Amino acid sequence: MMDAAGGDITKEYTAEDVKHADFSSTEGAIKDHTAAIDVKTLDQSTVHYLSGPIRVVDVDGKPAKPSDLLSVEICNLGPLPGDEWGFTAIFGRENGGGFLTDHFPCAAKAIWYFEFAYSPHIPGVRFPGLTHPGIIGTAPSMELLNIWNSPQSLTLCEVQQSRPPANLPLTKGCLLGKIEEGTPEWERIAREAARTVPGRENGGNCDIKNLSRGSKVYLPVFVEGANLSTGDMHFSQGDDEVSFCGAIEMSGFLELKCEIIRDGMKEYLTPMGPTPLHVNPIFEIGPVEPRFSDWLVFEGINVDESGRQHFLDATVAYKRAMLNAIDYLSRFGYSKEQVYLLLSCCPCEGRISGIVDSPNALATLAIPTSIFDQDIRPKTNKVPTGPRLVRNPDIPQCTYDGKLPTTINPSAAA
Amino acid sequence: MMDAAGGDITKEYTAEDVKHADFSSTEGAIKDHTAAIDVKTLDQSTVHYLSGPIRVVDVDGKPAKPSDLLSVEICNLGPLPGDEWGFTAIFGRENGGGFLTDHFPCAAKAIWYFEFAYSPHIPGVRFPGLTHPGIIGTAPSMELLNIWNSPQSLTLCEVQQSRPPANLPLTKGCLLGKIEEGTPEWERIAREAARTVPGRENGGNCDIKNLSRGSKVYLPVFVEGANLSTGDMHFSQGDDEVSFCGAIEMSGFLELKCEIIRDGMKEYLTPMGPTPLHVNPIFEIGPVEPRFSDWLVFEGINVDESGRQHFLDATVAYKRAMLNAIDYLSRFGYSKEQVYLLLSCCPCEGRISGIVDSPNALATLAIPTSIFDQDIRPKTNKVPTGPRLVRNPDIPQCTYDGKLPTTINPSAAA
Amino acid sequence: MMDAAGGDITKEYTAEDVKHADFSSTEGAIKDHTAAIDVKTLDQSTVHYLSGPIRVVDVDGKPAKPSDLLSVEICNLGPLPGDEWGFTAIFGRENGGGFLTDHFPCAAKAIWYFEFAYSPHIPGVRFPGLTHPGIIGTAPSMELLNIWNSPQSLTLCEVQQSRPPANLPLTKGCLLGKIEEGTPEWERIAREAARTVPGRENGGNCDIKNLSRGSKVYLPVFVEGANLSTGDMHFSQGDDEVSFCGAIEMSGFLELKCEIIRDGMKEYLTPMGPTPLHVNPIFEIGPVEPRFSDWLVFEGINVDESGRQHFLDATVAYKRAMLNAIDYLSRFGYSKEQVYLLLSCCPCEGRISGIVDSPNALATLAIPTSIFDQDIRPKTNKVPTGPRLVRNPDIPQCTYDGKLPTTINPSAAA
């Protein structure tokens, strides 16, 4: 959380319903038009705008305290009324990329309109929202912050440079609410507050698509009051949000209900690292998710494109399942970029299906078939490329050359 | 497949319903008693007993041919009538181990009875079967066999020695049906046929729990007739079968319906490696799976027990989610071995929930809450350890010392 | 529809998304307090306030025409923001009563708050909304109107006087939008427009709980432009809304998407009565309903309280199933009025389970068990009456004596 170590706590909330609005992950930097230039040039150092920190107290006014567990129920959420649209983007390699940057180095984006989600950039697809906050978490203690920001904890990252490692605290783009920028307090906090990108022990940017209506997340409490923050509202997302900015990002509202489980960290969670802070949240899936009955599922194993084995590596296996799905669906009239965007934001499921049968890990990607207006299952006849699903020539099929990506031209779609 | 390069093809089957029975993955080597000694000493070189190869022809008698796609529907399956029991085992470290061998080095097992599955070794749990064949696959061509058996393809395995790498062909324990053992033909085949353990491009030991009643798997065809083999029947399994012999292994029967999609490999699948053979199966989930509405979900990130980061490593993250779940459930009256066995075989789901928020991959493990006879969700009061769920002192809590594991004593359970 | 024969058509809508708001079935006559007096004295002649009629044209501007089929998709709907509450009422016998008036003659009501629905008057229960419009329908032609309003068509009603028969057109309480009351046009329309209460060939007040988000209803078109009207928003309702005002009535908004299926009435619907107008709508259930996995189901057969048979009478059988359920649940700490209100508005299902095994029709009522905070299934021990579910003495257990009902006193609840 941005404001982890201190910040703008001016109001107290009881452990009752809390309603806020206007969570915009990029605060208007992405426009409702089809040029991908705004994605390419987005300053990621300023994400994410959050609501909070919220100090949580019980009905007697006693705040949550370290070692409690904070139960947060997602009571209601949705797009900000009057602003029912969102976007999904591929970040280009020069801007951090995503899971498949080696295959999709160029920036692209799709605009979606609700309810249900449909996009002029990816015609023939329509699905209900599995709406959720990408970020929900409590504030870390200074001790946990020091662990996160310790350069030693990131050593492995420097070895694997296919994507940039995590950011340590940096003042550029730091958002600290009412604390005046440039003051010594602002400087101090900006130099020690954790960046929001990764999910962590406190929850944070976990990007779990199932934290939707009716779900309940149990967060460890590290500081008095818990200092709950949340934001980064997604209309929909697949498991993994693979194109990095892969959810349907939107402005939204959120209603929460908090309950304090006293000493719940000790009662329920077991630290797994060297300190009592190395715990993870747990959650319950809610009763009102859209449920699909028909799925087409793609397998992948940990053999890479050169034919090389990666012993029981689920990440490689999942990448292969994803690429298999992209190749397959691109035969039905879509460009590969369209499918990559689609699989980032539609309610698909990524599974670790096998992790013990040496040397092959097996990952699967399940796609609900009813989101398409054509039958995408294999048939004994030729692949029926639906008339409306023409390949869009303006979605770039580039190989990365360091130049600006071509924009997506909506007039060519549909 | 054992019989990949040739073998016992004496009957032709048309592309119609095929019914077989008596798939036993270990052919009686594991007994319906509670001593874990048979798990510890199991000769894994002899698994798996399979049915097949089945030569598939169409209604005109023309066989499936390379580059076709073989659609195989699971019409019916179940335990062998009169033999309604199965087992789940932890393989000890000296016998290959499983996903969590470093945490559970000793052999153990649980016996389950159907329908629905319950075990005297893990009281208070009961669930319907998500019955499936662990193995279903077509025969590889000699070209594909050579790729699998090339020592170069396994280089990475030698670096990561926490578990033994894949086996290359070996004659020990080889099962070749009607081909007489010791003959030159037997020797030749045993020296070139792939071992059954890993899932591969042809399907094989994919251990996907959703290949259950009504599902349909699309397998690439590499040799004339497809030479379909199947077996390793599981009454139930979680995603990943983490304790290695983690499904509820049983004797069972299976009814299949085959359809040949001519040129389907070319029409639908895209090779991802250096040859046209580097493809993977796809499948549809069937309409009659048991569906659960309430799930408790555990998160894990790629920070290991020493506090060290593993950049976007889903395998580490999933291991953490699994260990978090084991620790949590062990507070409800179970030993950790009991939970490890349970999470191997109950219908839990392993998800790759985040793979892009550097540096942390986030994996989740979802457990259906209704399989327990107590409420396992966090509550504001103390963990209610159900009266029937006493910790079983005879399930070994050992650290591995090279000695025989203690047996599980059923008289102490329930 | 009120405005069937003409009325306030000032705007044309294309067959695109339409958004309206503020559907209140009783326009503020029921207050958010707990006295049942407003239910008792409600003037039912003024229900229902509707939005419409909406003239539907296609993208070329051509209106829907008689014999077309109008496909109306429920894209989005919900409580009016800022007004997230509703009510469920028992209408007293003197005000029309409901399905079980002989057993519950007195007026009562419960107030519910969202999201999820909970009520101080029925503690220990909480459920997600299966939100829907109680009324959605096209305008009748004059010919169909004449059939409805023919006194002959209602002959049977006079025989069965347990409840008042349908109202013929009456000017009292008639709502005609912008048409000025008292003018000759207003008088003419009020004397010939059908009252809104029953569901009919045009849809209308069908009160079908499954017309929720993502469902699609196919309505016959009887007049040019279809003249679609809708309203009577329900946050939730069981099949049948048994206490008459039994849904959770609320102010809400609704977004629709219309498509004209040209000649669809002729293509798809078969008239069943003497004229081509005797058809009924069909609909598709949407993909995002809350789904429950555990149900407790009550049976009823067509033997009434005196022990008398009613040959294959599903209405009697269903009444018995409903009364069985009320008796059963009243043992868990609720008053019978509370259960009657609850079964009117929670997402329970009423089934005709047997209609051929002479002489007994069998009806069932299925109740999702997870809406209760206690386990309501039969157990080998005593019925556990949860501590919070005390019987509320202020909910009247009266037998009807013509006097005002006692109010429900909220201070005694919870």
Add this chain to the structure above:
Amino acid sequence: MMDAAGGDITKEYTAEDVKHADFSSTEGAIKDHTAAIDVKTLDQSTVHYLSGPIRVVDVDGKPAKPSDLLSVEICNLGPLPGDEWGFTAIFGRENGGGFLTDHFPCAAKAIWYFEFAYSPHIPGVRFPGLTHPGIIGTAPSMELLNIWNSPQSLTLCEVQQSRPPANLPLTKGCLLGKIEEGTPEWERIAREAARTVPGRENGGNCDIKNLSRGSKVYLPVFVEGANLSTGDMHFSQGDDEVSFCGAIEMSGFLELKCEIIRDGMKEYLTPMGPTPLHVNPIFEIGPVEPRFSDWLVFEGINVDESGRQHFLDATVAYKRAMLNAIDYLSRFGYSKEQVYLLLSCCPCEGRISGIVDSPNALATLAIPTSIFDQDIRPKTNKVPTGPRLVRNPDIPQCTYDGKLPTTINPSAAA
């Protein structure tokens, strides 16, 4: 139950798993061929062959006693291995008819093969089984038997002669197990035992499709030992089994688990008639039913074919919904008899959707769309009559003339 007042109790069963087999509702009288003559001439006085009565005792050997509640869980069930076929029949008017006898007076039948169910007589349809026993019930006490067999209790039946009223005890076709036919004991029992056709207070022939795997039914106990009987195995059935012999009748096996809830009748059930015996069973739906996500739903209201109102009559409304569905689906290449048979046996749902909006009751019939191999939803184009779904000229479209019905000729199908 046939053997209600005494009979063949030679074995005691503890309240443990019980397995039986070979429940055939008509014991071979219906053959696996396509001539409907065997349906027309079936002697209904001999149905149903049952297993039981089973005396239920607890683990201490104490029998169930009157006023207990018997919990019976359906643990496993299915077709008798080797006999995987069944039939659905329309009974002709002269043989008792069904729900729509006035519309379908002639006998007809369809043969189905498992798993999943498909029929050469109704091509293009295929569905998983929602397998269940049509009959499950405890034995009545003599007091309850006297109520059932009292001629006074059936007075209303004589008024409504559209279908024959219930049978009083008759010796013809009576099945009494090991009691020798013709002995005084046999005569006595046959003259006082209730016939099996209707569902009653004890359960009996309730024909509830949801009493499938994992469901649990709570039956009142009227005699010592409960004397549980069961049979009439159905591979699948819609709500209501409308064509009377409308389930897919088969030979099957069944595994039950019984538990005695002492004094459960008093604790949980409320008598609704003049005696303590006027109670009804309740049940829980199991977790492993096939679940469908897409339904097409047909509405019906209580206006009959002559245009006449039947005030709040759910039976008439449901008949209309059923006829609407038959008319609709007959446009997709089926004969109306085919659809009537299909809607009797496929997993469709019959709902009482409105019972309070005077004067119209509203019933709905929901059909899962995925059982068809064509898209049956309304579309903007013409009804696509699938090439394989030609109207079968040999399924009789007769009006009843007292003559033998035409047979269904399978060679004309598909």
